Amino acid sequence: MRSYFVFCLLFSAFMVNAAQVSNLARYDHFRLYRLFIETESQVKMLQQLEDISDSYSFMGHARQVNQNLTIMVAPHKIAEITELMERFELQGTVLLHSMQELIDKEQFTIKPKTTPPAEFNWQYYHHLTTINQWLQLQVNTYPHLELIQLDGSYENQSLIGVKLAKNPDNFAVFLECGIHAREWISPASCTFVLNELLTSTRPDVRNLADNFNWFIFPVVNPDGYRYTFEGDRLWRKNTRPYGLCRGVDLNRNFASDWNGQGASSDPCRYDFAGGSEASEPETQALAKFLRANVAEQRIRTYFSIHSFSQLVMFPYGYTTERAPNYNDLVAIGKEGIKAIENTHGMQYVSGAMIETIYPSSGDSVDWVYSALDIPIAYTFELRGPPDSTNMFLLPANEIIPTAEELLAAIVAMLDAAKRLGYYSTGGNKMEL
Numbered sequence: 001m002r003s004y005f006v007f008c009l010l011f012s013a014f015m016v017n018a019a020q021v022s023n024l025a026r027y028d029h030f031r032l033y034r035l036f037i038e039t040e041s042q043v044k045m046l047q048q049l050e051d052i053s054d055s056y057s058f059m060g061h062a063r064q065v066n067q068n069l070t071i072m073v074a075p076h077k078i079a080e081i082t083e084l085m086e087r088f089e090l091q092g093t094v095l096l097h098s099m100q101e102l103i104d105k106e107q108f109t110i111k112p113k114t115t116p117p118a119e120f121n122w123q124y125y126h127h128l129t130t131i132n133q134w135l136q137l138q139v140n141t142y143p144h145l146e147l148i149q150l151d152g153s154y155e156n157q158s159l160i161g162v163k164l165a166k167n168p169d170n171f172a173v174f175l176e177c178g179i180h181a182r183e184w185i186s187p188a189s190c191t192f193v194l195n196e197l198l199t200s201t202r203p204d205v206r207n208l209a210d211n212f213n214w215f216i217f218p219v220v221n222p223d224g225y226r227y228t229f230e231g232d233r234l235w236r237k238n239t240r241p242y243g244l245c246r247g248v249d250l251n252r253n254f255a256s257d258w259n260g261q262g263a264s265s266d267p268c269r270y271d272f273a274g275g276s277e278a279s280e281p282e283t284q285a286l287a288k289f290l291r292a293n294v295a296e297q298r299i300r301t302y303f304s305i306h307s308f309s310q311l312v313m314f315p316y317g318y319t320t321e322r323a324p325n326y327n328d329l330v331a332i333g334k335e336g337i338k339a340i341e342n343t344h345g346m347q348y349v350s351g352a353m354i355e356t357i358y359p360s361s362g363d364s365v366d367w368v369y370s371a372l373d374i375p376i377a378y379t380f381e382l383r384g385p386p387d388s389t390n391m392f393l394l395p396a397n398e399i400i401p402t403a404e405e406l407l408a409a410i411v412a413m414l415d416a417a418k419r420l421g422y423y424s425t426g427g428n429k430m431e432l
């Protein structure tokens with residue numbers, strides 16, 4: 001009897017303990033540094049550091065002098081980075097002293113997984129389940145809107161999107177969102193844009209909804225997105241295992257100079273290009289759908305939505321060679337950033353990907369532009385600025401203004417492209 005009592009006591013103690021222990025990734029005292037690279041030896045030192053240690057998370061790579069770089073440093077490396085910065089006379093500032101504080105604070109702005117789709121809004125971030133249920137609710141509510149489910153992800157979740165089509169003769173716009181799991185503002189902004197297309201009474205937005213058809217996929221990396229809620233808030237890739245590490249950067253997995261510069265062949269890296277060109281089920285599902293529909297649905301415009309850095313970028317990411325309609329892309333990009341500034345005064349920068357951010361290869365926008373001849377193709381990096389102190393954890397009270405900026409840019413850019421003749425039959429200037 002006594003031993004049974006002791007057993008019960010121990011067992012309940014264990015249960016309490018088990019209930020308290022979480023297996024979520026934690027970032028207590030992880031610091032964010034903004035570095036200002038001024039010498040070749042600093043470039044080399046940072047490149048070596050990225051190679052030898054996984055205690056430093058690089059947001060981009062050290063490439064050249066006169067470059068800024070944000071890195072996140074694990075707490076047990078604070079002394080080391082301090083010493084290295086002194087020794088190499090590397091200038092930098094601490095943007096944030098504990099990533100975990102930011103993650104904890106953000107928890108209050110996430111709606112529970114059980115939230116009914118009717119309560120979906122843009123004051124909060126939402127789980128994948130809620131986003132998908134909300135999409136279904138819109139499809140049930142609005143005519144001309146249909147649900148699209150593409151083949152499964154690695155974890156067998158569908159890539160769910162919608163098609164809004166009021167006129168089969170319209171040219172179509174494709175909005176690809178959430179390819180990088182941790183960039184939560186992307187799905188949030190894309191659902192906002194869809195909602196505006198469905199409900200806005202503004203003439204310029206009504207015009208877009210009536211005179212273009214829309215393919216909107218809020219979360220094309222469903223496994224990764226789910227994992228940022230249930231595993232690691234800062235996860236970027238999909239979740240497929242490769243050896244001991246896992247995850248492919250889906251925006252490095254497309255067949256556009258695959259595994260070239262700005263991508264890694266190491267599965268443990270954040271920009272791992274995958275086992276081969278389009279090796280991932282998510283990439284395959286998207287590519288297959290786009291190939292099958294680009295001509296028939298007249299998809300002439302493609303927007304891929306990311307964060308952060310406040311950029312509006314066009315091809316190419318993998319070569320400094322200028323895209324065939326470079327001048328038009330410059331002009332349309334300028335209209336986009338002007339519209340953004342006129343909305344809430346935010347400064348964005350526009351340019352070719354390789355000029356504006358850093359070289360990248362295998363990204364979706366380069367692929368749709370090169371392989372499918374979609375002439376108007378842009379990657380957005382939404383708020384915050386390049387030296388943002390919250391990176392991918394944009395406060396939820398910025399969802400609506402950020403999404404309003406995106407919508408304003410889309411309105412202005414489609415208008416500019418239309419004036420340049422991209423949406424008239426036979427007007428695909430790529431063929432000229």
Ligand SMILES: [Zn+2]
Nearest residue numbers: 180183306307
């Ligand atoms: Zn991204």
